[in-house]
Amino acid sequence: DVKVTQSSRYLVKRTGEKVFLECVQDMDHENMFWYRQDPGLGLRLIYFSYDVKMKEKGDIPEGYSVSREKKERFSLILESASTNQTSMYLCASSLLTGGPDTQYFGPGTRLTVL
């Protein structure tokens, strides 16, 4: 059974703070993803990684960075949080290399930036 966990369910930060969101998967999946979920906008891809130390921009990377030092862990970093980054953040992982595969999601982190 695939398990994807995220470090926090709820997080409140102040404008300008540096924010770290952590995601861990325990199934040796190759690919990991960070999305933000906003009402009426669906799931929008921020960054993804298909291998350790590899990363690629998604559709909305501005204001975010990522780190993948170990295969099981993928971190999302908000260098200087802003109020428009208040959102639900979802991490996901998938196994297959070379193409799309089932994505397994974490429980999400609801981030509020004041």
Added chain:
Amino acid sequence: GENVEQHPSTLSVQEGDSAVIKCTYSDSASNYFPWYKQELGKRPQLIIDIRSNVGEKKDQRIAVTLNKTAKHFSLHITETQPEDSAVYFCAASMRNDYKLSFGAGTTVTVRA
């Protein structure tokens, strides 16, 4: 990149009736079309997917149809039950691409 549009945004059905959600995509190279269900307060989970070499796929009360010529695909839920109430997301992806492009979601409410 791929653009996926999903309709309707909300859908209310009587228990036992059918529900249909439609999605269109822009890139003819897309060939993988999954559907995810997200119950209130829960994480999205895959419920069914279809690849471009198949026109229809069924799994008990849910089915997905694909029309590659028209670039649209649909989710059909028959004999709806209260536990079908959730947000449903369609998505599309191209061969050799790990990324999924998601639709905006459809909130389905099944009335008892």
